[in-house]
Amino acid sequence: xxxAGDPAIGAALAGLGGCAACHTADGGPPWAGGHAVxxxxxxxxxxxxxxxxxxxxxxxxxxxxxxxxxxxRAPDGHAYWPAFPYTxxxxxxxxxxxxxxxxxxxxxxxxxxxxxxxxxxPRWQLQVFRxxxxxxxxxxLDRGAYLGTAVGHCRECHSPRTWIGRIRTRHExxxxxxPFTVAPAIDPEALAGWSxxxxxxxxxxxxxxxxxxxxxxxxxxxxxxxxxxxxADRAALIAWLKGG
Amino acid sequence: MTTIALLLASSAFASAPEDVVQYxxxxxxxxxxxxxxxxxxxxxxxxxxxxxxxxxxxxxxxxATFGELFPEGTGPDKVKDTEARAEVxxxxxxxxxxxxxxxxxxxxxxxxxxxxxxxxxxxxxGKVGKSCKGCHDNFKVEDEH
Numbered sequence: 001x002x003x004a005g006d007p008a009i010g011a012a013l014a015g016l017g018g019c020a021a022c023h024t025a026d027g028g029p030p031w032a033g034g035h036a037v038x039x040x041x042x043x044x045x046x047x048x049x050x051x052x053x054x055x056x057x058x059x060x061x062x063x064x065x066x067x068x069x070x071x072x073r074a075p076d077g078h079a080y081w082p083a084f085p086y087t088x089x090x091x092x093x094x095x096x097x098x099x100x101x102x103x104x105x106x107x108x109x110x111x112x113x114x115x116x117x118x119x120x121x122p123r124w125q126l127q128v129f130r131x132x133x134x135x136x137x138x139x140x141l142d143r144g145a146y147l148g149t150a151v152g153h154c155r156e157c158h159s160p161r162t163w164i165g166r167i168r169t170r171h172e173x174x175x176x177x178x179p180f181t182v183a184p185a186i187d188p189e190a191l192a193g194w195s196x197x198x199x200x201x202x203x204x205x206x207x208x209x210x211x212x213x214x215x216x217x218x219x220x221x222x223x224x225x226x227x228x229x230x231x232a233d234r235a236a237l238i239a240w241l242k243g244g
Numbered sequence: 245m246t247t248i249a250l251l252l253a254s255s256a257f258a259s260a261p262e263d264v265v266q267y268x269x270x271x272x273x274x275x276x277x278x279x280x281x282x283x284x285x286x287x288x289x290x291x292x293x294x295x296x297x298x299x300x301x302x303x304x305x306x307x308a309t310f311g312e313l314f315p316e317g318t319g320p321d322k323v324k325d326t327e328a329r330a331e332v333x334x335x336x337x338x339x340x341x342x343x344x345x346x347x348x349x350x351x352x353x354x355x356x357x358x359x360x361x362x363x364x365x366x367x368x369x370g371k372v373g374k375s376c377k378g379c380h381d382n383f384k385v386e387d388e389h
Contacts, residue, residue: 182386197289206373207283211276213373215380 010103013096015224016152021217022046022083032056032110037083040179041165042120044083052109065101066094070137081117082165091137091150144240147233152225154241157181157217183218188243199238203227261318265326268313275306279372282353286369296365300354303372307350311343320385327385335382342379349375 014020023046025034032055033048050056057065064075072086073079080086092100141150148154159167161180175185184190191199198209203226206213213219226234259267278299284290285299314332321330332339349371356364 201283201287205283205370206377207279209280211273211278211280211283213279213376213380215377215382215384216386219377219381 005098005100005102007099007103007106009096010099010101012225012228013100013151014103015228016147016221016226017089018152018217018221018225019049020224021220023049029108029110029112031104031107032112033114034112039083039165042081043118044081045115045117047084047114048110048112049104050107050110050112051105052111055111055113056109057104058109062098062101065104066097069097069100081120085153085156087134088149088153088156090134091139091141091146093138096151142236142240143233144236144238147229147237148240152221152237154186157183158186183216186241188241191241196235196238196242199241200234203229203234203238258315261323262325264313264315264318265323268310271306271310271313275303275376278302278306279376282369286366293360296357297354300350300357303350304347304354307343307347310346311340314339329383329385332383339379339383342375342383345378346372346375 022035024030028034031049033046035046037044048056051058069089155172159172173187176183206222282299353368356368
């Protein structure tokens, strides 16, 4: 059963989660899928999240959505590849899933068929059970950790990965490297030279302490996510990044 | 006399690619420093609103000639230490559009600073930041510290 969600809150959560980045093709209609996530284990294409009944989520109910986000399973029961970071989303509360679902209902339906993933080596298919070994949520988290791990999933890009592409859990946030994601280290040690105010400047204006404006995926996360957080939430996220 | 001779020499021969790359790095650093100072002012960390026009002028000066600092032969295929992507040259018209956005945004900041209206300054400042990001998104290699 769907909770009464607020689409505006859902939109802000979706911005911090950076959902549109993977679920929109370069230059394509927003939220209709098609961005390519290239990994050494195949190229994955974000799916159509608009309410189109045939190609999007139009035929889904809230329970289907919650199962996808929390368990990484499609309505027909098949497991999603974890390029879709459900191992992070599993900790989203029912309330926030309700807001996200309400937001997704407001999108314009786009009849764009999903693009099949490409080049996944058969040997890797056998490894999916290892991928699926994750702790299912929701786990209670303090606000900053919740924003940084369940919604924002910073670690998905900012952590090194093993050969099958699993995050090296003991090295979370120590920087992502080719051939997976390329993103700087943001663990408390790496951020030692950054004050809380430096992080606030990055998260509101997009500028790093050296006066640079980093591009890449992060600028969109800033514009649509961190800049739209309440001051209290942004402060909580920063405190979490700084190590509590 | 020496100075004149050097100037003449530089106009007679094309600059070495490494020197062009170094020069454009410095120009970007100048822009970054102006942005950093501007941020401190617009965030209200320092009462130096009277300096905004000078920072805006500095940014405008960098923007005005920035596109000229990417001649053929100074891309990642020719020079080691550049963070410019090959797309600067392969998608030249898009790059030129991004540089134009940088020029327009810095002019808007200079205009707003001259008028001294806080809201217009903030809006223009945001536009400059967007032009930086917009270009870095597509034409600069991603940082890996």
